[in-house]
Amino acid sequence: MTVRIVLADDQPLIRAAVEMVISNDPDLEVVAEAGTGAEAVALTEELLPDVVVMDIRMPGMDGIEATRLISEGSSGAHVIILTTFDDDDYVYGALRAGASGFLVKDMALDDILAAIRVVAAGDALIAPSVTRRLISEFAGRPPSTPRPRPLNGITEREREVLTLVGRGLSNAEIAAAMVISVATVKTYVTRLLAKLDARDRVHLVILAYETGLAAPGGGHPSSGPS
Template sequence: MIRVLVVDDQELVRAGLRGILRQRYGFDIVGECPDGSGVVAAVRDLVPDIVLMDVRMPRVDGVAATAALRADATSPPVLVLTTFDDDEILAAALRAGASGFLLKGVPAEDLHRAVRAVAEGGAWLDPAVTGRVLTTYRAAPPPLATDPRLDVLTAREREVLARIGQGRTNAEIAAEFVLGAGTVKTHVNHLFAKLHLRDRAAAVVLAFDSGLVSPRGGAPPS
């Protein structure tokens, strides 16, 4: 059973999430926090498998709480809940270490799949928001130099990472380079291992922060 900690300043939202996740899908809601100030202590005491985190909260917001959690490598993954006006905060939450984001008000089945995917070590980038977050990254000033960590990648792995940064799926990458789906998956697994990336959300962050994807959204020549 997946253990969930819910963090949101609105009691009605917490009650709704609790009802959907516990009653409909059988998740174990181990605790709730009304803002980010008590999240680190709650995680230590309750040992959840995932933290479902709001971003706009009083006292300590979701970005600061996510960064505080991710400072400990043993902490559970964070799935951020958001609304359409949170583009810059979402980008900051991903940089802070969130494993994905989800729109409030999505169908219950999407919430179920997102929580399960992130709790099991994956990522969830809501397609309705991904493009807006990437636009926020593209509007930022480019880094001064390419991250030296990318030196461990092969030319093809760099190309694959750049496409991940542009929001492409494995299937789209395979079609562009005329590769099999299994080959692309192998490249993704290798570059994740070499760069010590948690998930696809972390790969998007690195692709932009390292300069592999330019602020205008393009990838540098191979």
């Protein structure tokens, strides 16, 4: 089945580069291009794509607000943020708004295409080269509430997995740290998604910080599991 894509970026050269590669892939199709967030929202509502590849900095409505509107809408489209390192201050807001992926513009185009397929399949993806940087950046900020939100209904083992997901570890790294198989890690992550009503792995990272399981610098908070 062909993955239908809307490209949203105010830089025509970026859109042209991504569209050029996509056009050579029989499983991917660009159905429309947008130069602003408002255009991206309107095109998504009209065309019902599977994935929207979204820049953050665009004139008028930015990518964060556009992502929020798309995520709250009924199109069912998944949003991938495609940005630069200089946009770190905006990434957390975009993920909170409902983005299922975060990529950087200096990634290989083939990797971007692979990420589109991952997100279209309902999974989430953050560029490995920046996951820990982002986590460190946002974990060090003052919390928006006086105390972490409570976390109920999960086992101690699931809590440990969530903590490691929050630190930016991959399934393979979690498996090595906990001395279990990758398949078992995947089972734990699937259970966490269901129990916590999380959209995807990105949402689990956010929950790990909001609940106090993940701490600045990638360590465990004193109240977390040993």
